[in-house]
Amino acid sequence: MLSRYTLHVARHERLTMSYNVKLEIFEGPMDLLLHLVKKEEIDIYKISVSKIIDEYLNYISLMKELDINIASEFLVMASTLLELKSKLILPPPPEILRAEESYDEDTINTPEDLLNKIVEYQKFKEIGELLSELEKTEKKYFPRPVAKSEEEEEKSFSELSVDDLVVALQNMLKRKNEKVKTRILQRETVTVEEMKSFITDKIKSTKEFDFLDLFTEGTTKLRIITGFIALLELILEKKLRVKQEKRFDNIWIYSK
């Protein structure tokens, strides 16, 4: 954390012995102010604000002397406090002027503002400590562990049966057997237009057929792809209808 400090000042002595000066760690300017107020050990509203301001400024200059990077927050608070202190020293402005003074709710204008802010901060610091206690107690309870992918939607395979598996295996074996055929490659030329008329012709004779029926055994990839593009175009032109029960299932083609 930027605003936490531990001070280590090493001074080299004759026997290269060193010692450390440690300052307390403060979470921020409010924490430091609260610490200074608490040191006084009296009712917070009876405290001398100017004394607290002096101590705060002393602390900041001590930090400077020890050559630490003072976080800007500490310096912002220091300047706010200096402004407040100057107001305390100067005689109060005449009534008329005071009314004209711009008043910002969030800034510290009076000693009461400062003390109220410290008191408010103290409340939440105390509640923070209470939360820490609750956290420690809670660590002793172990609920049922949550599955790692609780948020990810788990894929359900429950709908598949052994039969589906057998069919899948048979299809695979069939394809595997088909593969073992050697032949001389010829550049095949088939156009989308050709495939389109081929499909429309087929649909005239057969009212309903599977997409794969369009092809004979040992057909080429090019032909299937062209056939598929032709099919898509025909769908777009509303020349026929298609139906597919689920993904990777057969595509059934119907006449319009």
Place this chain on the structure above:
Amino acid sequence: MDLFEISEKYSKIIEAILFASPCPVQISNIAEIIEISEDIVREILQKMKEDYKDRGINIREIADGVEMCTNPSLHNHIEKMHKVTASSNLSKAALETLAIIAYNQPITRAEIEEIRGVRTAKIISTLLEGKLIRIAGKSDKAGRAFVYGTTKQFLRHFGIKSLDELPDIKNFK
């Protein structure tokens, strides 16, 4: 069936529901599943909590729901099994920030920093990551800054049923 048998039957169902759930189950949800009134669920749960008290597993209400968890007195054994030692707790600064958010939500980052007097952006992003707080919307004021609020995870982290369980802020002088 007499009253005892009915209550036995329902406790059995509730026990199964709690066991099978990965997170706290709302009482209204249990009532819906068994198709009985929430009051009856509450009554049976009360008795179950009592029955479970001295066992390895307890039943407790947390974060707007009911869950099964290990008996807190056995924590050292469970820690040994999980091979954890006092796992990382939240930092003082994080707890302070959480306290401010819990009591003032929805609240903007600037308002939090106003109270703490320190920049809080990094802590807020850590808390968001840990799902202890969430972005609860945007401020109506100029700038339309994000406003933050606590989450269910916050309740679970501190083992409380609802925000009402936190002490009244007026009790802090």
